Amino acid sequence: MGNDYLAHYGILGMKWGVRRYQNKDGTLTPAGRKRYERDIRTNLSKKKNSRIDTSKPDPNRWVKEDIERKKRVVDTSSDMVKQIQNIEKETRPRSTKQKMDLSKMTNKELRNRINRELLEKQYNDLFAPENKPRISKGREFAQKTLDVAGHTLALTSSALTIALAIKELKG
Numbered sequence: 044m045g046n047d048y049l050a051h052y053g054i055l056g057m058k059w060g061v062r063r064y065q066n067k068d069g070t071l072t073p074a075g076r077k078r079y080e081r082d083i084r085t086n087l088s089k090k091k092n093s094r095i096d097t098s099k100p101d102p103n104r105w106v107k108e109d110i111e112r113k114k115r116v117v118d119t120s121s122d123m124v125k126q127i128q129n130i131e132k133e134t135r136p137r138s139t140k141q142k143m144d145l146s147k148m149t150n151k152e153l154r155n156r157i158n159r160e161l162l163e164k165q166y167n168d169l170f171a172p173e174n175k176p177r178i179s180k181g182r183e184f185a186q187k188t189l190d191v192a193g194h195t196l197a198l199t200s201s202a203l204t205i206a207l208a209i210k211e212l213k214g
Contacts, residue, residue: 124192
């Protein structure tokens, strides 16, 4: 077996040894007190059978809820970027063909003209250099920004999913 392994180094931005909600002696940090009060407020607004136990603080649940909330935000943002990319694709400038009045041409003239156009098209497809359509600088910038945002959000979503899975496995 090789040296393949999975490493996890904590939550992004979290400092080593610094707890978010609970001190080492079990007392709540200011963020923990705020969170505990919020739990009590939300619990009071729920029906009795759907309330959670708030007799003692549960920092592990709070961390898990924070990660889940961040994942929802990232997923929503990712979906929004995909929708914007689709809108950008749909609004790209496209060429349109104008209808011609062919009522004055005979069938033979029409066939000869079509054959000639097809031959020219085949020749051009095989040998003519390709000209790319001009894209405005604003559209180009928006396209690059959306690509970067999409990739970043996809990676963040994956990282949050892994963090949630690790949290779930830890118990």
